[in-house]
Amino acid sequence: MDKLVVEGGHRLEGSVGIRGAKNAVLPVLASALLTEEPLHVPNAPRLSDVRTMLSVLQELGCATEREESGAVRVQAPAELDHTAGWEHVRRMRGSVCILGPLLARTGQARVSLPGGCVFGVRPIDAHLRGFEALGAKVRIEHGFVVAEAPEGGLRGSELFLGTAFGSTVLGTANVLMAATLAKGRTVIHGAACEPEVEDLGRCLIAMGANIEGLGSPRIVVEGVERLGGATWNVIPDRIEAGTYLIAGAMTGGRVRVEGCRSDHLSVLVERLRDARVPVEVGPDWIESQAYDVRGAERPRATDVTTHAYPGFPTDLQAQWMALMTMADGISVITERIYPDRYMHLPELARLGAEVRRQESTAIVRGSERLSGAPVTASDLRASAALVLAGLVADGETNVHRVYHIDRGYERIEERLEPLGAVIRREKDEEGV
Numbered sequence: 300m301d302k303l304v305v306e307g308g309h310r311l312e313g314s315v316g317i318r319g320a321k322n323a324v325l326p327v328l329a330s331a332l333l334t335e336e337p338l339h340v341p342n343a344p345r346l347s348d349v350r351t352m353l354s355v356l357q358e359l360g361c362a363t364e365r366e367e368s369g370a371v372r373v374q375a376p377a378e379l380d381h382t383a384g385w386e387h388v389r390r391m392r393g394s395v396c397i398l399g400p401l402l403a404r405t406g407q408a409r410v411s412l413p414g415g416c417v418f419g420v421r422p423i424d425a426h427l428r429g430f431e432a433l434g435a436k437v438r439i440e441h442g443f444v445v446a447e448a449p450e451g452g453l454r455g456s457e458l459f460l461g462t463a464f465g466s467t468v469l470g471t472a473n474v475l476m477a478a479t480l481a482k483g484r485t486v487i488h489g490a491a492c493e494p495e496v497e498d499l500g501r502c503l504i505a506m507g508a509n510i511e512g513l514g515s516p517r518i519v520v521e522g523v524e525r526l527g528g529a530t531w532n533v534i535p536d537r538i539e540a541g542t543y544l545i546a547g548a549m550t551g552g553r554v555r556v557e558g559c560r561s562d563h564l565s566v567l568v569e570r571l572r573d574a575r576v577p578v579e580v581g582p583d584w585i586e587s588q589a590y591d592v593r594g595a596e597r598p599r600a601t602d603v604t605t606h607a608y609p610g611f612p613t614d615l616q617a618q619w620m621a622l623m624t625m626a627d628g629i630s631v632i633t634e635r636i637y638p639d640r641y642m643h644l645p646e647l648a649r650l651g652a653e654v655r656r657q658e659s660t661a662i663v664r665g666s667e668r669l670s671g672a673p674v675t676a677s678d679l680r681a682s683a684a685l686v687l688a689g690l691v692a693d694g695e696t697n698v699h700r701v702y703h704i705d706r707g708y709e710r711i712e713e714r715l716e717p718l719g720a721v722i723r724r725e726k727d728e729e730g731v
């Protein structure tokens with residue numbers, strides 16, 4: 300196991316290029332199951348979650364190839380296996396999005412239930428309801444979701460995908476993929492509007508699907524007989540971009556994230572400006588400007604509430620909390636997507652942050668300084684928040700269990716170092 304050793308107190312400065320989005324590439328790769336022709340993703344990021352998805356696809360019989368450049372090619376065979384076991388699926392909840400395309404293409408799917416998650420129950424009931432609306436019979440058997448399409452295949456229908464916490468991103472991806480090969484028209488109400496869902500839809504259109512309403516809560520799909528291959532560059536990762544931008548803001552440095560979609564990050568830019576962080580924006584770049592972060596211009600405590608897109612993303616909540624630990628005043632952070640997504644809170648407290656939680660709300664009293672300490676990463680975004688806090692804490696912060704970070708950030712230390720961060724990866728002798 301590796302750890303990251305971060306030395307605090309260095310102002311970041313420079314540019315960082317943004318990679319393809321993790322949460323776009325996972326369903327896009329799953330969509331390769333819908334056709335026998337190859338799907339090529341030139342800008343697939345080098346993440347362990349992408350490797351896991353490729354292992355899942357191999358288990359189903361797909362040929363997968365990773366080029367030197369990072370580009371990925373997947374080709375599903377004529378005769379697909381339809382069982383995906385626990386070994387790979389348990390490592391990543393995102394693998395659940397193979398259900399829809401498998402069911403549509405082979406008429407059956409047997410996929411291990413992904414199990415719990417450190418930040419809550421994360422059910423998939425809405426996904427399953429969606430498949431049932433398309434005529435499938437679905438049951439849970441020995442820890443597997445077993446879904447079977449009716450005689451003659453899935454049938455288009457009108458369905459609602461909302462949950463108590465809003466729309467579901469992967470549920471929409473799953474049902475959208477299933478509907479592309481269903482007979483007739485499917486209308487998805489309460490569809491997720493996240494850019495990653497829209498990107499998947501556009502990839503499906505490039506493969507020959509007939510889809511309207513992407514980016515809106517009402518998506519209409521006219522089923523087609525077959526889909527073909529495609530070459531698809533996924534959208535830039537808005538969460539990676541947001542994380543590096545917040546890193547710049549926390550160190551008071553000038554950090555430009557390049558090759559991003561600034562329209563996907565409007566809410567973050569607005570909140571940063573509310574927090575008195577100077578930010579400049581272009582169509583495909585965003586730059587935090589240098590300022591006196593510990594002096595008169597110290598960031599102002601600014602509340603955020605997470606919502607579905609275009610609201611403040613839950614995947615940036617932990618990083619925002621890291622920024623707020625050094626802000627002037629008290630801020631209130633509310634989680635509307637995952638009420639229990641606060642594992643970073645006790646770890647930030649180990650660095651001296653004053654943070655308290657009341658149900659789905661966290662209250663942060665900004666302090667003048669944080670002090671380095673050993674901390675343990677518990678999930679991807681929580682880990683990123685700990686690295687950010689380490690950048691400004693006095694002395695050294697050891698972030699253990701960095702395999703969580705590698706799921707969603709491509710060698711984070713190699714991206715931060717050229718910006719002036721003092722950070723290194725080491726073998727973790729303590730093995731925690």
Ligand code: EPU
Pocket residue numbers: 321322323325392393420421422423424425426427462463464465466467468469470613614636637679680707
């Ligand atoms: N929900 C249900 N029933 C369902 C599905 C979801 O009640 O059938 C609830 C969830 O428990 C949650 C809310 O609905 O409270 C939204 O969950 P959603 O289904 O949208 O989450 P997801 O699709 O499983 C994706 C991302 C997450 C991101 C969420 C929310 C991928 C691979 N994962 O998960 O990304 O937090 O959308 O935007 O796309 C991350 O990258 O760190 C990450 C966790």
